Amino acid sequence: MPDETTEPPYRRIAADIRRRIAEGELVPGDRVPSTRKLAEQWGVALATATKALTELRLEGYVETRPRAGTVVAPRRRAAPEPPAAHRRPDGAGEADLTRERVVRAAIEIADTEGLAALSMRGVAARLGVAAMSPYRHVGGKGRLVSLMADAAYGELGYPDPPPPGxxxxxxxxxxxxxxxxxxxxxxxxxxxxxxxxxxxxxxxxxxxxxxxxxxxxxxxxxxxxxxxxxxxxxxxxxxxxxxxxxxxxxxxKTDDEWMDTQRSALGALAASGRYPSFARTLGALENGxxxxxxxxxxxxxxxxxxxxxxxxxxxxxxx
The missing domain is CATH 1.10.357.10 (Tetracycline Repressor, domain 2)
Structure with a gap:
């Protein structure tokens, strides 16, 4: 087994999350730390964190859900995956790389992690190709974001004929x-x-x-x-x-958890007498x-x- 000092960082991250799942620390449906959080915790680039989550996703440990992020999957696939070193994270390689695949991978990252987490290296890591390969198909990040937006806006259209009025x-x-x-x-x-x-x-x-x-x-x-x-x-x-x-x-923290930390401050403002309309409205809400x-x-x-x-x-x- 490779020594921790020689094991690639993304594999150490993946191994740690596998351990947490195996020990029940993370259970099906639990959110796995985002790429940004993993990058901060482990002191690595976003692309490295993306590569770790991609490996876990292909192994069936986790799955991505738009806006929920990466969560522990309900169950692992029974069929064994080939070793990570011998496969591409999305099942294809350099020869199969197209603009459409680059754009779709970028949209998946932005949907799951947010636009701030998007990087060309992260897209390459998700696709399992060389870091510079996506540039040959989309130019750069600015052009990639435009292509993403065009693809996203094109997902829904309108009826013909249109409704009256x-x-x-x-x-x-x-x-x-x-x-x-x-x-x-x-x-x-x-x-x-x-x-x-x-x-x-x-x-x-x-x-x-x-x-x-x-x-x-x-x-x-x-x-x-x-x-x-x-x-x-x-x-x-x-x-x-x-x-x-x-x-x-x-x-x-979720929105509800964050609001829980603000209740005492809100209560104090309402009780101060300086904001009577706010206090009356807050008091009229069910359970405040x-x-x-x-x-x-x-x-x-x-x-x-x-x-x-x-x-x-x-x-x-x-x-």
């Missing part, structure tokens, strides 16, 4: 974008609204929203503003999804607790947005 069409567009951001929360962090992604599949959604506003008596500036408002609403709520995952990875539901918040904002547009649409139609 501007409101139904705008609502469907907004809900389709929300579904995509729910699936890929990192999308909200790819680019600011002032510097939009000029990508075919992004424009598919813009085209859908703009078409809903045509022939309604609105000028071109207003049509652009409205479709950007829809994008802004989706991104504004969705940005919390990625930040939530980053905060949990950094602190090791507010459960943030992002889907409900999205629905509330979308309804308010569409209700606010309705009078303007009616006035424009009468002109």
């Amino acid at each position: 501007w409101r139904a069409r705008l609502e469907l567009g907004a809900r389709t974008l929300w579904r995509l951001h729910r699936r890929h929360p990192w999308l909200a962090h790819v680019s600011p609204l002032t510097r939009p992604l000029v990508l075919p599949n992004v424009l598919v959604h813009g085209e859908w929203l703009l078409a809903a506003l045509e022939d309604r008596g609105l000028d071109a500036v207003t049509r652009m503003d409205v479709q950007l408002l829809v994008f802004t609403h989706v991104q504004g709520v969705a940005v919390t999804l990625e930040r939530e995952a980053q905060a949990e990875a950094a602190t090791g 607790e507010y459960d943030l539901d992002l889907d409900a918040l999205f629905d509330l904002g979308l309804t308010a947005l569409l209700d606010g547009l309705a009078p303007r649409m009616e006035r424009a139609a009468r002109r």
Whole structure:
């Protein structure tokens, strides 16, 4: 058995997690430390931590779940895997590498670990290829993120013919974008609204929203503003999804666990008398607790947005 000083770091990390699973310290469904956490704990690069988790995933010890991260798998596969040194982590090698495989691997990393954990070396480690190989297919990280976004936005489309009425069409567009951001929360962090992604599949959604506003008596500036408002609403709520995952990875606490640490401070503020509306609202909540539901918040904002547009649409139609 290789000495610990000569064993590659990623294998030492994998061996430690295997031990923790075997001893019951980690049980099926438990979250395994993220690549960022492992990199900090072991003093290694993110790509090294990614390689360790990839090996464990292929061996059946763990599985990845979007936004949940890497968790202990329900059971290990019965069939033995070939030695790690003799296989590629995703079952293929350099000769089979394509742009599509690089983009898909990058999306899987971003979905599971967040966009901040994405690196070209990490993608190469996940694919089991040389560190520079992905560059030949996507150029660099900036280009890779654009390709990821284009692929993600292209996962959902729209019906033909569209539903009747501007409101139904705008609502469907907004809900389709929300579904995509729910699936890929990192999308909200790819680019600011002032510097939009000029990508075919992004424009598919813009085209859908703009078409809903045509022939309604609105000028071109207003049509652009409205479709950007829809994008802004989706991104504004969705940005919390990625930040939530980053905060949990950094602190090791879920949102509920973090709020538990803030209860005494909130109670003190409510009791101070300086914030009476806050105190009354907090007191009116069941058990004094507010459960943030992002889907409900999205629905509330979308309804308010569409209700606010309705009078303007009616006035424009009468002109």
